[in-house]
Amino acid sequence: MAPPLKIGIAGLGTVGAGVVRMLARRKDEIAARTGRAVEVVAVSARDPSRNRDCDLSGLRWFDDAVALAGDPEIDVFVELIGGHEGVAKAAVEVAIAAGHTVVTANKALLAHHGVTLASAAEAKGVGIRFEAAVAGGIPVIKTLREALLGNRIARVSGILNGTCNYILTRMRDEGLSFESCLDQAQKLGYAEADPTFDVDGFDTAHKLSLLAALAFGVQPDPDAIHVEGIRSITLADLEAADELGYRIKLLGVAARTESTVELRVHPTMVPKHWPIAQVSGVTNAVAIDGDAVALTLVGPGAGSDATASAVVGDICDLASGSSGTPFGWRAETLRPAGKAAIQRHEGGYYIRLAAVDRPGTAAAIARHMAEQNISLESIMQHRRGRPHGGDRAESAEDPAPVVLITYATNEDAVRRAIAAIEIDGVIALPPQVIRIEKD
Template sequence: MVAPLRVGIAGLGTVGAAVVRLIEEQARTLSARSGRGIRVVAVTARSKAKKRTLHLRGIDWVKSPLALANDPRIDCFVELMGGSGEPALSAIEAALKNGKSVVTANKALIAKHGLRLARAAEKHGGALNFEAAVGAAIPVIKTLREGLAGTGVNRVYGILNGTCNYILTRMEQEGLSFAECLKDAQRLGYAEANPSFDVDGHDTAQKLAILASLAFGTKVAQSAVYVEGISSIAPEDLRAADELGYRVKLLGVAVRTPKGIEQRVHPTMVPKSSSIAQVMGVTNAVTIDGEGIPAITLVGPGAGGAATASAVVADIADVARGIRAKPFGRPVDRLRDTKKAPMERHEGGYYIRLMARDLPGTVAKIATRLAKEKISLESVVQRHPEGVDATDAAKKASPVPVILITYATSEDAIHRALEAVQRDKVISGRPQVIRIEKN
């Protein structure tokens, strides 16, 4: 009989505890599917004294992550501590240098040190699996790395942060402000006390950098991702999107262009008819556009103890089967450098909301400025506040919303046109600009 795979787990928080339970509960199924048993033999965490609803009978407690990584009794080191640096980095490196396989859910570490760790895995023969780092239970890493190994990918994009999707969903459905929805998300535990990492787009950027590497064979580089958060989105933008047949989502988008790989995170209008537009609440989704095949959309829980543990255990099962896939789908030395694509070169459609002075000729002046930059308009909507007579509003020259939808153009052209409109002093405040992502 084949000896069981001996697993050591560093980190016994929500995910770590769920992994221990899942391996115990699914022992027979895992053994049948993997061809050998899987046993947790040792663990470590910050505090041994902390009360846990977890039975660790028959499992040894090791004093530190590094000691666990060097422990000859384990075959597979599972890192569930988090953080982009120590102690996770040194512990994973030690495990790989000892010829052990590593499973992690640590997106921050993979985004920052993934290439370094992948080289160590290649050199010493262990696996480096990180399915849970992006999308938790959604098997997007395996899909890109293995399932689509024979398919060229043109674009990968998705909703990669449940906190932001929850906030935008509540704003749309209930007409609430960003601040109100954020406060409620914090109360429910969907958002951290300091939510900036999520709502400013950095969490999505780390995940996108990993997906872009797998999709396009580029080196993981979070610095190559353009990042913009959702705090500027107002209820009136969501109402306008709804009327125009769109929804607003925070998307991470990596796309192959003639000028290179464009990686960007920002609020995006997507057609309501698209699969990604139907994804509401804390759910995540990723769409992959491959050559010669219809778009593939993977939808599921992108966070949470049970969902993340499911992906971690699937990775451990692959180690038990003896699967040793290249972490990023190809040898590290064959991954290409990537640079941050200037957003000024981005081309696509745009939603623009302006607070324009309600005077004769204002809209015509705005349209003229856009026409000078060769920007064609798909639609123009001018609104007067409910209960206010258009003639009275015009007499007072009070600002009214003007909403423009453009055909495909460059970001640089949009900026030049709007700067000219502001110089004309026909609008008040800053224009709201949201990019449109077509199917």
């Protein structure tokens, strides 16, 4: 049997401690199944005195993650520090330079510096593994990098942020506002004190940039992605979506177009019967459309157990002798993703307008849509005083929601039609526009 694979782990938060525990608990089985023992030999964390509920006896302790990264005694450096600059970046660079393969859960680091780090790793002949960086315990990296190599991928779309899916699910199920669901998510530990990174879509964008690299061979680049979050979604939208046969999900979508790859993160209407539409709460899901197979993978997107499971899966691959480039394509062949041109996006649209309740309003809306050659699949006009109007007294001044579903058109036409409607003065509040994702 080969000598043990020696692991150094930097970062002993809940995930790092979970990895130490899992490798200890599964020691014999991992050795038997991969043909090689896996041993954690050194760790690093800021506070050596904290109780971590895992056995660190006999392990060498480093105060400095960078020193651990360069340690000649380790084979694999596991980076669980987080952040895309500072210690995490320095440690990963040093580990690669020292000839160690890196396993990381750090989506921000790879989204921002993936090409540079992959080039360095390939030059050194070492790997970078990051199954834990996208969709937690769902093996989507492995699926794209290995299982689907026979496929030309057309689209990868996913619910990649549990916080947003939790909020949207609770809003719909319980008729609560965005704010109160966010508050709940924060109390349950699903959302940070500053929720911007999650609810405004940036976390999803980081993950999407990594999936796009694997699926399409484009350079990870969060700045090339069109990003909208979920703050603008109201109960009125969730209820209208339901009536129309859709769910609203924050999706990251990477889709092959004729000339490039379109990368976008935004609230999306998806048909109820899609497997991805039925994924609720903090659960994540990824749908992959290839020319031979279409898959949906559903599972836990975060949490220490799920993340540790992905990290340990990567370590076991290394113990089995599996290798390969970080993104499944040589770094030098990755193409730039190209800045997302959302104004050229083509598809159906959900448009909710707070229409002024006076003669000629509906006609004006219809005329402006027609002027842009936008065909309407359905128009739903709610009478004033419907439940989402709350308990205010009705008056002739109250706007009446008009919901339109368009057939396939493009973003530019929709924006021009809405601008013309706004100029007409027939809508009382800013319009809501949500893109529809279909087969």
